[in-house]
Amino acid sequence: MKLPKVKLKPKERLDDLIHDDLKVIQSKEHFSFAIDAVLLAYFIDVRAGDKVIDLGTGTGVIPLLITTRNNPAQIVGVEIQTELVDMAQRSIKYNHLEDIIKIEELDIRNLKEEFIAESFDVVVSNPPYLPVGQGKVSPKESIAIARHEVKVELEDIIDISSYLVKFGGEVAYVHRAERLDEILTLMSQHNLQPKNLRLIYPKQDKRCNLILVKGVKGAKPGLVIDKPLIIYQDNGEYTQEVLDIYYGTDNEDKVVD
Secondary structure: OOOOOOOOOOOEEEEEOOHHHOEEEEEOOOOOOOHHHHHHHHHOOOOOOOEEEEEOOOOOHHHHHHOOOOOOOEEEEEEOOHHHHHHHHHHHHHOOOOOOEEEEEOOHHHHHHOOOOOOEEEEEEOOOOEOOOOOOOOOOHHHHHHHEOOOOOHHHHHHHHHHHEEEEEEEEEEEEHHHHHHHHHHHHHOOEEEEEEEEEEOOOOOOOOEEEEEEEEOOOOOOEEOOOEEOEOOOOOEOHHHHHHHHOOOOOOOOOO
């Protein structure tokens, strides 16, 4: 399929998502996606016909990557920042995915007024990692919203996840390792039973800095801790597993910058 030409605004660029020739529009003025979003997109379980919602979608990277997984019926990306919504919508159009992905400019805290309860099979989120008061808040509003809980807090994310996901449906998050206990507690309080946990290490000899956690609404207790995910080899290159996530299994001669 021939991709349309894309008109970029000042300071915007078109980045390659590698899978299925997908591209995403990003800007120097806004927070750009990182490997945590990619890992989350491939951590979740998506079945054919699923309805998926991404809370805090940014430029729409996670919805774009999810389209490569088992033909979901619909993916909704929710984002509060107007400029990011615009970039995400143009990326969706560029990739000819308007029939599958819808980007909505909405406040996550108000989603109970916008969606019917238990209307999604999968809820996913790569939320702001830092509470306000921890670390320096960026003077640039768009960066502050992405990094700090300026517009939405962790409990808001988990509460609305429980509202949106069907009984027996899945939620999945990527977050800082230091907030794991808080995440697991909040999930249990909101009837989201943690079922899978994966610890992410920048290198084999470093401390865990990120976690991927998956839960099921209304499930019985029972948490499986998956094998660790190591991002970099000692020489600074991605590990084979990370290359597999980016490219698939036939990637021995490929390099990710």
